[in-house]
Amino acid sequence: MPTNAEIIHRALDRITAGYVFPDRTSSIDTSIRRRLAAGDYDGLEGPALCEAVTAHLQEACPDKHLRLLWTDEPQDLDPATEDEGRSAFLDLLRAENQGIRRFEHLDGNIGLIDIRRIACADEGGRAIGAAMELAALSSALILDLRACRGGAPEGAAMWCSYFFPDDQVHLNDIYDRRTDSTRQFWTIAHLPAPRYLDRPVYVLTSSLTFSGGEDVAYTLQAHGRAVVVGETTRGGAHPTARYAVAEHILVTVPTARTISTVTGTNWEGVGVAPDVPVPAGDALDTAHRAALRRLGA
Known part of the structure; x- marks a missing residue:
């Protein structure tokens, strides 16, 4: 079992080598190593160590994706088999x-899809299509992302693709530091279920909605294709x-x-601001009423 110092050194090496903003890594490294030397992590184990280091990482650099995570499943430490967490995410x-x-x-022929993770487009495409097939004949649709904790950019693009008529909408780009390249994300040409066009779409959010869930909410809102309701x-x-x-x-x-x-x-750092701000617990009723009014029901 590695010591806390070894764990933290390994984590800092990964951050220094890969963080998307390399100019910030020196201050992160200095801050955490100073706390380590001061004994801030002495006696901490497991989840408690992860919690403390995460708080200090985000204090040094306010990026909510920068963190240590405890997992009950043993992880393979062999770099030769490293897949950057993809296998564990696919299993989840x-x-x-x-x-x-x-x-x-x-009521009112309004569909509701409760989404807790944004799946990968390859493995998750059929399930996403199945949900959209169920929604295909509804008059309005509500995507509930209040408990969505994240997921895959490709999956976010697939979800968004259902609400545009073709493959000609450039949704967003992702710049990758490791390859110094930018990948474009466009709507997908061929989908396993009918597109959802010319009907109202509402997206529910909360203070817990994160990462891939935010991607769907932000992108649909920015492109004027959905009304965001919640927090x-x-x-x-x-x-x-x-x-x-x-x-x-x-x-x-x-x-x-x-x-x-x-x-x-x-x-990043600011969240997706709702078009209709209400407490998360009231978001579904608010969106449902808004949809009924818009449909004249």
């Missing part, structure tokens, strides 16, 4: 129905890689940043 998605908790048909989201816009630094501890390193083609920026 499989266990959670590709992030889709439920579909409900509300300002957590504010994490940087795609991350996950690296094992101990058998049960991962460091998440933001290696890229999202750039909206509409706003030229993203929701």
Whole structure:
């Protein structure tokens, strides 16, 4: 079992090598090493160590994706088999129905899809399509992202693609530090379910909505395709890689940043601001009433 110092050194090495803003890594490294030398992490183990280091990382650099994570599942520490956390994330998605908790048909022929994770487009595409197939004949649709904790950029682009008529909409870009390249995300040409066009769409958010969930909310809002109802989201816009630094501890390193083609920026640190601000617990009723009014029901 590595010592706390070894865990922290490994994490800082990963951050220095991969963080999307390299000019900030020196101050992060200095701050955490100073706390380590001062004994701030003495006696801390497991989740408590992760919590303390995460708080200090985000104090040194306010990026909510920059953190240590405890995982009950043992992680492979062999760099040769490292996949930046993708296998664990795919296993999680499989266990959670590709992030889709439920579909409900509300009064007034309004569909509701409860999304807890944004699945990868390849493995999750059929499940996303199945949910949109159930919603295909509704008169308005509500996407509930209040408990969505994140996911894959490709999956976010797939969800968004259903609300545009073709593959000609440039949704956003992601700049990757490791490759010094920018990847463009456009609407997808071929989808496994009908597109959802010319009907109202509402997106529900909370202060817990994060990362990939924020991507869907921000992108649909920026492109004028959905009304966001609820609370300002957590504010994490940087795609991350996950690296094992101990058998049960991962460091998440933001290696890229999202750039909206509409706003030229993203929701990092500020969150997605709702069009209709209401407490998260009231968001569904508020959106449902708004949809009924808009439909003249």
